[in-house]
Amino acid sequence: MNREPEPDLDSVDLHILTELQQDGRMTNVELARRVNLSAPPCLRRVRRLEETGIIRGYHADVDPVALGWEITFFALVGLESQKQAILEAFEVLATTWPEVRECHMIRGGGDFLLRLVARDTAHENELTSRLTNAPSVLRVQTLQTIRTAKDAAGVPIG
Amino acid sequence: MNREPEPDLDSVDLHILTELQQDGRMTNVELARRVNLSAPPCLRRVRRLEETGIIRGYHADVDPVALGWEITFFALVGLESQKQAILEAFEVLATTWPEVRECHMIRGGGDFLLRLVARDTAHENELTSRLTNAPSVLRVQTLQTIRTAKDAAGVPIG
DNA sequence: GCTGAAAAGCATCGCCT
DNA sequence: AGGCGATGCTTTTCAGC
Numbered sequence: 001m002n003r004e005p006e007p008d009l010d011s012v013d014l015h016i017l018t019e020l021q022q023d024g025r026m027t028n029v030e031l032a033r034r035v036n037l038s039a040p041p042c043l044r045r046v047r048r049l050e051e052t053g054i055i056r057g058y059h060a061d062v063d064p065v066a067l068g069w070e071i072t073f074f075a076l077v078g079l080e081s082q083k084q085a086i087l088e089a090f091e092v093l094a095t096t097w098p099e100v101r102e103c104h105m106i107r108g109g110g111d112f113l114l115r116l117v118a119r120d121t122a123h124e125n126e127l128t129s130r131l132t133n134a135p136s137v138l139r140v141q142t143l144q145t146i147r148t149a150k151d152a153a154g155v156p157i158g
Numbered sequence: 159m160n161r162e163p164e165p166d167l168d169s170v171d172l173h174i175l176t177e178l179q180q181d182g183r184m185t186n187v188e189l190a191r192r193v194n195l196s197a198p199p200c201l202r203r204v205r206r207l208e209e210t211g212i213i214r215g216y217h218a219d220v221d222p223v224a225l226g227w228e229i230t231f232f233a234l235v236g237l238e239s240q241k242q243a244i245l246e247a248f249e250v251l252a253t254t255w256p257e258v259r260e261c262h263m264i265r266g267g268g269d270f271l272l273r274l275v276a277r278d279t280a281h282e283n284e285l286t287s288r289l290t291n292a293p294s295v296l297r298v299q300t301l302q303t304i305r306t307a308k309d310a311a312g313v314p315i316g
Numbered sequence: 317g318c319t320g321a322a323a324a325g326c327a328t329c330g331c332c333t
Numbered sequence: 334a335g336g337c338g339a340t341g342c343t344t345t346t347c348a349g350c
Contacts, residue, residue, distance in 0.1 A: 009225075017225070020218035024182050027344095029326060041335050043327070056219040059311040060178035066212040067167075067175070069313045074262075074271055076301070091307040098314035104232075107302040113232060117313050143234070144265040149249040153217035155227045155275050156256035187343060199318060201344070 009054070012037065014157050016045055017054070021154045024058040061153070069117040071124050074143040079110040079136045086110075086136045093134055099127055110138075167212070170195065172315050174203055175212070179312045182216040219311075227275040229282050232301040237268040237294045244268075244294045251292055257285055268296075 009017075015035045019026060026034075032042035049055045064072060077094075079086055087105065094103045094114060102115040114131075118124035124144075132140045167175075173193045177184060184192075190200035207213045222230060237244055245263065252261040252272060260273040272289075276282035282302075290298045 024216035024218045054221055054224045058182035058218050060182045060216050061214045062312045063212050063214055064313045095308040101310045103308040104303040105305040107304045145262040146265045147263040150253040150261040152259045154220045155222045
């Protein structure tokens with residue numbers, strides 16, 4: 001799990017990453033077949049990609065609506081100060097809420113972009129006002145997703 | 159792959175989803191051990207979750223920086239019209255670019271929130287101006303991520 | 317809807333190229 | 334580095350509770 005010096009990836013590695021990004025539960029035998037390798041060297045490559053931190057993990061992609069999370073929304077939150085302590089306090093608050101799934105600090109000072117899920121409109125309103133009333137929060141702009149045209153896993157490869 | 163009527167999930171199903179959301183490559187035997195089941199019923203439950211579309215897939219989580227995508231940013235794009243044809247044309251454009259990883263239509267009319275990756279600052283600037291100059295685009299506000307405090311897979315369970 | 321046994325398939329190792 | 338063959342697990346099916 002280092003974060004280091006560009007561990008040269010050849011085209012087979014990139015092919016492996018493409019496949020696993022698309023289907024992370026594929027068996028090693030199937031993966032090997034797709035990248036034209038026999039199973040043992042294929043597995044060795046996968047392990048190396050995991051150990052160097054290029055593959056950070058594998059996750060099931062669960063449908064939020066099926067689990068009762070009807071609303072996905074983003075919130076652009078402006079804080080009243082860019083002081084380190086204020087920013088960190090907000091991060092702690094945001095990352096503690098289970099409904100906050102992502103919390104990104106935005107360049108330019110004192111802003112955060114959050115992705116949240118809510119069970120319904122009332123819950124969304126409650127989350128928004130909890131955000132608005134949180135310490136040091138100046139403004140909250142909610143961006144409610146009505147349609148997701150693309151939600152690609154990971155990054156482009158190749 | 160239906161999108162249907164609340165297929166009642168018991169606590170074991172929720173436990174399975176929690177585990178696979180966290181480690182999507184866990185073997186079925188290990189999963190069964192964690193949810194206190196023997197392997198066959200555990201596998202049947204996983205298959206059922208997959209078939210009903212509650213589990214939509216599995217993805218390797220690949221480190222963008224390790225693959226040369228140094229910059230992740232969001233773009234809030236305002237269009238000059240809310241006409242269906244204009245919105246759809248923009249969606250087609252956005253989803254076609256490999257650098258656009260997510261494209262969400264935002265409630266309130268004519269806005270999209272995109273998540274993009276770029277190889278470097280020059281590439282980011284190029285993408286931003288390609289967006290700004292795209293047909294029907296009125297304004298583009300970029301939100302560059304400088305720090306991601308939380309990036310949780312999926313949704314809260316339980 | 318579970319368990320347990322059994323067959324088939326897979327992961328993984330050591331050795332060779 | 335990749336491939337082959339052997340071994341021990343894992344997956345998967347099927348009978349029976």
